[in-house]
Amino acid sequence: MRNLIAALLTGIIFGAGLALSDMVNPARVLAFLDLFGAWDPTLAFVMGGALIPSALAYAIMRRIRRPLLHTAFHIPENRVVDRQLLVGGAIFGIGWGLVGYCPGPALAGLVLGTWQTWAFAAAMMVGMWLHSVTDLSIFRGRSNALRR
């Protein structure tokens, strides 16, 4: 129960940060991604502001045995940069650049009065579902090539 409340509260704080920082405005995000044009650096401040408390928390994590409300930390241990990761990142970046939405702002923005946000979020869900039903062995089979 306490973990459920923690999840809701951290979601609310996260969404508040997305709205306060203008991450929920695709025009602002695209202006940030327009590095070769009239670059708007605002979102670099958002990233900087987010990394400070986050990095502090990961430093604290190394000094405590377990989280306050749970039995263990669940942190990904995989450190291998493989083809799936890079192809996935590139596909995501292209979609991000087409519209200016990544997953967090697309969800937070559902209540900010634009129908396009709902269309984007619906398509994003379809994309996630498509991934879950697609055979991606072509990526996995060749991933060793990048490790060498």
Next chain:
Amino acid sequence: MEPLNPLVALAGGALIGTAAALLLLLSGRVAGVSGMLARATGIADSGPKQSHALAFVLGLPIGAILVSAFVRTPEVIVTSSIPLIIAGGLLVGFGTRLGNGCTSGHGVCGMARLSPRSVAATATFMGAGFLLVGVMRHVIGG
């Protein structure tokens, strides 16, 4: 579009990072939105409890509406045409699952602990975003 005070952007970022910090230190979880969304909708079957993922995901619009009502109302300007919106959504959904994360999980959480996968993923999606917008605005559009 009105310029945003960099201090406000910094404060908004600090809220995002604080949320990630609290979720880690309270529940031991990575605050990755794409992973949480996949878990909340049953597309992913590992991770936190489905109800917890759903609570986190529902919190996002609640936080946004609170800020919009009491602090500042963000402008939301979507300039892309509907086919681009659909294509963008499909690519973001598929790509974040294939790459195991998005701006939050890799960018805010993974970068903060210097995970090699997250650093590589963040460099890749930022680079792809810069390139795509550069081509759309200055090669095709210009």
